[in-house]
Amino acid sequence: MNSVVGGGQYGVTSMLAKPVYQPAAHPIARIHLFGPMRAVSYLGDDILPRGKKSRALLACLCLNFGARVPRARLRQLLWDKVADAQARQSLGASLHEITSAMGSLAKEIIVVGRTTVRLNANACWIDALVLLNPSSPDEVRSDLARLCDGELLEGLNGVTDPFDRWLDQLRTRVAETMRLPAATGPARARPADISSSPPAVPGDTRHHPLPGRNRLRVTVLPFEGKGGNREDALAFSLSHQIAAALARFRWFDVISPVYAVARPLLNSATLLGRQLDYAIDGAVSRHGRALEINVRLLDLARASQVWSERFELASDALHQLNDLVTPRVVASIDPAILFIEGQPKRRSHYGATGLLFLAIPLFYSMDRAKFDRAGQLIKRALAIGPENTMALAWSAFWHITRYAHGWTSFEISMTESAADASRAIDLDPENAEALAIYAHTCAWKKELDLAIDFFARSLRLNPNLVLAWWLSAATYCYIGDPNEALRRLMRCRELAPLDPHSHIYENVYSIAYTLKGDHEQAVLIGRSAVKSNPNYPAAYKPLITALGHLGRADEAKPYIDKLLSLEPNFSVERFGRVYPLRNASDRASYMKGLRLAGVPEK
Structure with a gap:
């Protein structure tokens, strides 16, 4: 039997020893202990275990500020009325439930030793630790205290008597801590109404570049x-x-x-x-x-x-x-600014970044003349700023997209894109957009595991980056997981439903449904994709494949003719040789659909 009397050896003081908390600049999880307990990954996935005792165990680990907690202490707090052997087994089962809920992040968050368990608190943002940490700025603690109107670990009463006593003492301490910043937090001036008009700018200054x-x-x-x-x-x-x-x-x-x-x-x-x-x-x-x-x-x-x-x-x-x-909000604002700044004659002179703003709408037009013009602008941007990370990344993206259109050879495209993408992430290894484009380059080189790894890094740095969600969705199609691809595409829509370039994503939807074998849905979306992007060769391929599988070769013929006018060297054999599908069965099925539709074999 395990027992704890009162707070005792395992009371609040010992469980909250050494309150040193310095969360990472890019935490991989957010854990909320005020109100109903919640845990969310940096991708927005729920990573909270279901069991009440498993949640109580996770809370105990969180509130220890990253210090090691003896397994014996946890057993006595949460399994006080069972034999020691059963308590050991139950603790192991709860730890398994916690790590299973966290998935691939578990190895970075939970450190399980032979005699101790530790939660890597600095890899997470934890509301209670921000409030209890004396090194947190008073303003931050004050604002959090105002927001934390829920009870600490709400709904976790009744786990065990020792846990309840520990929780009561902890809530008392937290209540005392919250009263101080809430009472002393500085009052802020109330701003004007948001319904007011934007501030006026003198007419003679509106169209001049800032010096x-x-x-x-x-x-x-x-x-x-x-x-x-x-x-x-x-x-x-x-x-x-x-x-x-x-x-x-x-x-x-x-x-x-x-x-x-x-x-x-x-x-x-x-x-x-x-x-x-x-x-x-x-x-x-x-x-x-x-x-x-x-x-x-x-x-x-x-x-x-x-x-x-x-x-x-x-x-x-x-x-x-x-x-x-x-x-x-964030995912909508980024493309809005890019779209505005990409309008011709927006400014009277442009630096490297300004030239990129002009290039991006031309890049997404999928018209060859405009696409080539985008390449020229990116080249000019690199001439101005040869170490401009974004210019290098978009140069890599331009080269690989040019190949995807069939407008250059694989060897030339891969050489140029790999060099630019590698240079970009060497210069700025925390640039989420550059990492996503590098991952996309890896995918087309058929280094799919490496691509998945770099997409994960990109989204860890910026989980609101629609480009990373979109390109990674395509890569999940290549590795044979169209369901995950569709989930990622849905995240694109959730983040930026009014993205001016969202029509580009439709093609990946069509690829995913083709690989799922849902050819009717692939045709439905594929028609929309080619209508939105009539000069985009990649949009035609999943549509033609799906029509072939449905036995509708006559319907596919005008699409094949248009594709061959855009990409004259396209064939079933070339597709099978260069397209980065990992699974032989997926490649065979795709090629079969192309054949049935009437695409030339060679």
Whole structure:
């Protein structure tokens, strides 16, 4: 039998020894201990174990600030009324449930030793540790205290008597800790209403480039909270979350809410003095039991609103704020800025990044003349900035896409793309976009396991990067997992439903359904894909294959004719030789569909 009397040896003090907590810049999991317990991976997947005791065990490990916890202590806290042998077995089963729920992340989060267990707290963001950690800034602790209105480890009472006593003592300590920052947190000035018009900019300055810099500057203004302290705290927290997530993109510099201009001071003189190109502002208000969140993107050079979105959350779903709102906002803003900056005559002169902004819409047009023009602009960007990571990455992407269109040889494409992509990640190994493009290059070289690894690295650095979700979906098709490909494509739609380049993703949907054997759905989506991208050779191939499997060769003929006009050397044999499908059965089925549709064998 195991026993613990009161707090005793295994009370709050020992379980919270040495509160040193320094979460990583890119945590791989978020664990919420206030309110109903939640655990979410950096990809948004639920990684919380189902069992009540397994959750209690995970909570104990979290609240030990990354220190090793003796197995004996955990057994006495959670299995006090059973024989020692059974307690050992039960602890092992709960640890297995925790690691199974965490999947591939478990080896980075849970460290299981012969006599101790440890949670790598610094790899995670844990709300209670931020609040309890004395090194956390007072402002952060104050805002978190306002948001943490749920009870610590809500619903975990009754696990065991020793655990309940430990939990009661812990809640008392946490309540005392929360009262101080909540009472002393600085009051923030309430900004102007979000419904106000964008600030005016003097006409003679609107179309002149900002002097002395080549990078765009995007500011996130402190959001407005309407209704009280809770809405104020939510608004402030949300603006910080959006700024932190946007900072992962490398196209622009992000001015965080801490340094942003206060909204009452937002005027043309201030904007010009701070050299700001775009501003993001928002408001959080309560309507009965629902919370309304409005966010908009302002083009400051033209004093216009270019994007906005409204969200509604039930009052009992506030814990999903960071999961539902922040990723959607961030993933929508990035392509919006890229699209705007890619418009001709946007500025009177361009640096390397500006030339890339011009190249990207031409790249996605899938028209050969425009695509070649994009390549010229990327080449000019590299001449200006030979160590510009984004220019190198997009040069690699351009070369490999040129091959995918059938406009260059495999050898030339792979040589150029591999060199540029490798150089990009050597210069900036934490550039999520460069890592995703490098992974895409690996996939076309048939190094599929390496591609999957680099896509995972990319999404760990920036889980809101639609490009990485889209390209990785194609790679999951290549490795024979169309269901995972479809899940990733759905994530693209969730993140950026209004992405101006989203028509490109349709082709991957068609590939996935073709590989699943759902040829009717592949045809339905394939028709839409070729209509949206009539000059994109890759869009025709899964459509033609699906029509071949359905015995509709007559319907496939005009699509084959168009494909051969775009890619004259396309054949069944060439497809089988160069297309990076891992499974022989997938390749054989794809080639069979092409043959049945009437594609030339050689």
